[in-house]
Amino acid sequence: MNIYRTKKTVGTIILHLVVAFIGLIMLFPFIWMILGSFKYNKDVLSIPVNLLPPEWNFASYKNAFAAGPFGRYYLNSVIVLVFALVINVVTCTTSGYGLAKFKFKGRDFFFTLILSTLMIPIQTIVVPLFVLISKMKLVNTYAGIIIPLSLSGFGVFLMRQFFYSVPDELLEAARIDGAGEFYIFRKISIPISTVAIISLTIFHSQYVWKNLLWPLVVATKTNLRTLTVGISLFSGVFFTPYPEQLAMSVSACIPIVVLFIFLSKYFIRGTAMTGIKG
Amino acid sequence: MKKNSHSRAGYFFVVPTVILFCVFLIFPMLNSFRLSLYSWNIMEPMKWVGLDNFKTLFQDKEFLASWGRTLQFTLTSVVLLLIVSFIFALMLDSRSLKSRNLFQAVYFIPVVLVTPAVGVVWKLMFQTTGILNAGIFAPIFGATVPWLESQNIALYSIMLVQLWISSGYYMVMFIAGLQGIPEEYYESAVIDGASWFRRLFSITIPLLKPVFLLVFVTSVLFVFGQFALPYTISQGGPNYATELMTLFIYRNAFKYLKVGYASTASIFYFLTMIVFSIIQIRLFSDKKKR
Numbered sequence: 001m002n003i004y005r006t007k008k009t010v011g012t013i014i015l016h017l018v019v020a021f022i023g024l025i026m027l028f029p030f031i032w033m034i035l036g037s038f039k040y041n042k043d044v045l046s047i048p049v050n051l052l053p054p055e056w057n058f059a060s061y062k063n064a065f066a067a068g069p070f071g072r073y074y075l076n077s078v079i080v081l082v083f084a085l086v087i088n089v090v091t092c093t094t095s096g097y098g099l100a101k102f103k104f105k106g107r108d109f110f111f112t113l114i115l116s117t118l119m120i121p122i123q124t125i126v127v128p129l130f131v132l133i134s135k136m137k138l139v140n141t142y143a144g145i146i147i148p149l150s151l152s153g154f155g156v157f158l159m160r161q162f163f164y165s166v167p168d169e170l171l172e173a174a175r176i177d178g179a180g181e182f183y184i185f186r187k188i189s190i191p192i193s194t195v196a197i198i199s200l201t202i203f204h205s206q207y208v209w210k211n212l213l214w215p216l217v218v219a220t221k222t223n224l225r226t227l228t229v230g231i232s233l234f235s236g237v238f239f240t241p242y243p244e245q246l247a248m249s250v251s252a253c254i255p256i257v258v259l260f261i262f263l264s265k266y267f268i269r270g271t272a273m274t275g276i277k278g
Numbered sequence: 279m280k281k282n283s284h285s286r287a288g289y290f291f292v293v294p295t296v297i298l299f300c301v302f303l304i305f306p307m308l309n310s311f312r313l314s315l316y317s318w319n320i321m322e323p324m325k326w327v328g329l330d331n332f333k334t335l336f337q338d339k340e341f342l343a344s345w346g347r348t349l350q351f352t353l354t355s356v357v358l359l360l361i362v363s364f365i366f367a368l369m370l371d372s373r374s375l376k377s378r379n380l381f382q383a384v385y386f387i388p389v390v391l392v393t394p395a396v397g398v399v400w401k402l403m404f405q406t407t408g409i410l411n412a413g414i415f416a417p418i419f420g421a422t423v424p425w426l427e428s429q430n431i432a433l434y435s436i437m438l439v440q441l442w443i444s445s446g447y448y449m450v451m452f453i454a455g456l457q458g459i460p461e462e463y464y465e466s467a468v469i470d471g472a473s474w475f476r477r478l479f480s481i482t483i484p485l486l487k488p489v490f491l492l493v494f495v496t497s498v499l500f501v502f503g504q505f506a507l508p509y510t511i512s513q514g515g516p517n518y519a520t521e522l523m524t525l526f527i528y529r530n531a532f533k534y535l536k537v538g539y540a541s542t543a544s545i546f547y548f549l550t551m552i553v554f555s556i557i558q559i560r561l562f563s564d565k566k567k568r
Binding site: 008029046 | 285286287288289290291292293294295296298299300301302303304305306307309310313320366369370372374375376379381382383384385386387388390391392393394395396397398399400402403405407408409412413442446447450451453454499503505506509510524527528531532537540541544547548551552555
């Protein structure tokens with residue numbers, strides 16, 4: 001019994017050490033990114049390696065934003081995010097609700113059609129999509145960036161599954177009281193789906209905020225670039241100022257990381273949920 | 279009568295979204311078949327070339343190499359992801375681990391970071407004087423690794439980053455699966471004297487089969503479409519060693535303005551994905567039969 005117990009504590013200690021060590025590896029690049037943004041250019045890749053900045057450089061953030069476009073890129077990313085999310089939540093909730101709660105001709109066809117778009121992510125159709133957007137004269141416009149990023153077959157699926165679990169009696173009762181369909185949707189269905197909508201928003205906002213390919217292709221003018229494009233294409237005239245580039249990277253990550261720290265349960269539960277439902 | 283009007287309301291909820299999906303996703307997909315029959319640089323009028331793009335594509339060594347590379351990248355990354363995220367899940371769901379939630383959150387952090395920012399950071403860390411070489415490999419092993427300079431290694435370096443950014447995500451899926459296994463199964467196995475490994479292979483892994491399949495399906499789709507990592511870390515280099523199909527399509531369409539040719543490549547990209555899905559559907563239906 002005694003031997004068994006010591007064995008178990010030793011095992012537990014080793015487990016903790018291994019988990020903590022890998023945890024450090026998982027965190028390290030992010031920490032290095034933050035520390036690097038406070039170094040001077042010569043210290044970022046210097047030998048011998050210095051983890052902490054030998055001299056702290058607090059100007060890199062100011063420089064990155066003062067360099068003009070970066071503030072603009074940030075603003076563009078926020079604009080794209082907000083509008084893409086609004087369109088995404090509206091389309092996913094309405095169509096998910098319609099597909100789950102109404103019986104009409106062609107419903108299954110519509111559902112299959114939307115599900116089939118899971119097989120065509122933006123990477124697959126980037127060329128014809130660009131052709132379409134340019135025919136619509138939407139290249140180098142916010143609408144051109146936003147609309148393709150706001151559609152998500154998976155989001156529709158998620159909301160449809162959610163509304164499917166809402167009991168029909170709840171809606172039937174309101175119908176008997178003479179409430180209109182849109183009124184029922186707004187006053188009953190939306191309020192009870194808050195948690196699902198938060199999960200959808202967290203899920204989709206990461207997609208929009210992190211997307212590089214589409215804004216890279218469709219916004220060729222500097223003043224329409226998003227953060228991700230700005231970070232990827234950032235370089236100086238004669239050399240790349242690393243601390244500024246890292247400062248941009250940190251600034252791009254910070255909003256999601258802060259959100260994650262406060263809402264980590266939603267992030268993790270949302271992921272687990274997409275797993276179970278998907 | 280009532281029933282009828284109630285059903286019709288369904289169209290108002292569904293049709294606007296369906297139209298958006300048709301215009302911006304399904305129509306472009308179909309249109310890529312038409313575009314693949316033309317030679318077109320966007321500025322000049324389109325020129326009909328029939329199946330020439332397909333002929334060129336099959337003889338294009340760059341394309342074939344990029345196709346094979348994408349398969350290699352996807353399959354290797356996915357297998358590694360399955361193993362690593364499953365091991366992470368076993369460790370972080372363990373009863374004997376304290377502050378499990380904190381550790382799970384830490385392992386999840388790379389998932390939420392912005393991909394191009396991650397690419398920039400790893401690109402710097404991979405340099406000869408970067409932290410990996412100058413901080414770890416040179417002092418401990420006395421040699422540096424040409425992470426991004428070697429054509430044989432660069433693709434694996436990007437796989438490493440892919441693994442780093444997504445293992446936390448799939449770990450969470452596995453943890454959800456682990457928590458769905460009833461405790462009694464393990465208890466009776468312990469009473470029967472089953473070792474930890476025995477329990478792992480006779481209870482945990484068989485019961486998690488649906489989760490393994492799910493992780494496989496989702497990660498294949500995700501990794502197959504990877505663009506931002508190779509674009510920011512290596513720009514497809516050195517000598518195209520990390521040029522995945524997404525980069526090939528991007529380069530041909532938007533650098534060389536070969537719209538028709540890039541559409542043809544997109545069709546193959548799409549067909550490869552379809553084949554992947556058919557294999558996956560097979561795996562799923564096999565599961566059901568048992």
